[in-house]
Amino acid sequence: KAGVTQTPRYLIKTRGQQVTLSCSPISGHRSVSWYQQTPGQGLQFLFEYFSETQRNKGNFPGRFSGRQFSNSRSEMNVSTLELGDSALYLCASSAYGNYGYTFGSGTRLTVV
Amino acid sequence: QKEVEQNSGPLSVPEGAIASLNCTYSDRGSQSFFWYRQYSGKSPELIMFIYSNGDKEDGRFTAQLNKASQYVSLLIRDSQPSDSATYLCAVNGQGGSEKLVFGKGTKLTVNP
Numbered sequence: 001k002a003g004v005t006q007t008p009r010y011l012i013k014t015r016g017q018q019v020t021l022s023c024s025p026i027s028g029h030r031s032v033s034w035y036q037q038t039p040g041q042g043l044q045f046l047f048e049y050f051s052e053t054q055r056n057k058g059n060f061p062g063r064f065s066g067r068q069f070s071n072s073r074s075e076m077n078v079s080t081l082e083l084g085d086s087a088l089y090l091c092a093s094s095a096y097g098n099y100g101y102t103f104g105s106g107t108r109l110t111v112v
Numbered sequence: 113q114k115e116v117e118q119n120s121g122p123l124s125v126p127e128g129a130i131a132s133l134n135c136t137y138s139d140r141g142s143q144s145f146f147w148y149r150q151y152s153g154k155s156p157e158l159i160m161f162i163y164s165n166g167d168k169e170d171g172r173f174t175a176q177l178n179k180a181s182q183y184v185s186l187l188i189r190d191s192q193p194s195d196s197a198t199y200l201c202a203v204n205g206q207g208g209s210e211k212l213v214f215g216k217g218t219k220l221t222v223n224p
Contacts, residue, residue, distance in 0.1 A: 042216035103155040
C-alpha cells in the first residue's frame with residue numbers, strides 16, 4: 001500500500017513569490033491535514049480537509065490556503081512568501097482522524 | 113498556557129533501561145492521544161495511540177493515560193540505540209475534532 005506522497009521534496013523560492021505543494025493521501029483516506037514544522041515552533045497545524053471541505057483551520061495568515069480534490073489529493077498554497085515561511089511542510093492522511101495520521105516525507109521549503 | 117507540553121530534553125538513558133516520556137495537555141475535551149517518533153531528517157511516525165484511562169502496551173512500548181490529571185506518558189522498556197529520536201505527543205482537539213495538536217517533542221538518546 002503506497003504511503004502519503006508529497007511533491008516536491010525540496011523547494012527554493014524568493015521572497016514575494018508564491019508556491020504550491022501537493023499531497024496524495026493513502027488510498028481510501030479521506031482526511032488530509034497539513035502541518036508546518038520549524039525548529040522553534042515544532043509542528044503547527046495549518047488546516048484539515050475531508051471530502052473536499054475544510055473542516056479545521058489553524059492560526060496562520062490568509063496567505064496560507066489549501067484545497068482538496070474529489071480524489072482526496074490536496075494542495076496547499078502560500079502566496080507572497082516571507083523568509084519566516086521557510087520550514088518543513090508535512091501532509092498527513094487518515095481514514096478516520098481518531099486513529100491517528102500517517103505523515104508524508106514532507107516538502108522542505110526555503111525562502112531566500 | 114500551551115495546549116500540549118513536553119519536556120524538551122534531551123533525555124539520555126543507557127541501553128536496556130526504561131525511558132519515560134511525559135506529556136500534559138490543557139483541553140479536558142480531548143479524547144484521543146498519540147505518540148509519534150521522529151528520527152532526525154524524517155517525518156513523524158505513529159507508534160501508539162490511547163483513548164481510555166489506564167495503560168496500553170504494544171511490545172516494548174506502554175502508553176499511560178490519566179484524564180483526571182490531563183497527563184499522558186510513554187514508557188519504552190529495554191531501550192535500544194535505535195530508539196534515539198524525538199518523541200512527539202499529540203492530542204486531538206476539542207469535541208473529537210480531527211485537528212491534532214502536537215507538543216514540541218522530547219529528544220531521547222539511548223547510549224550503547
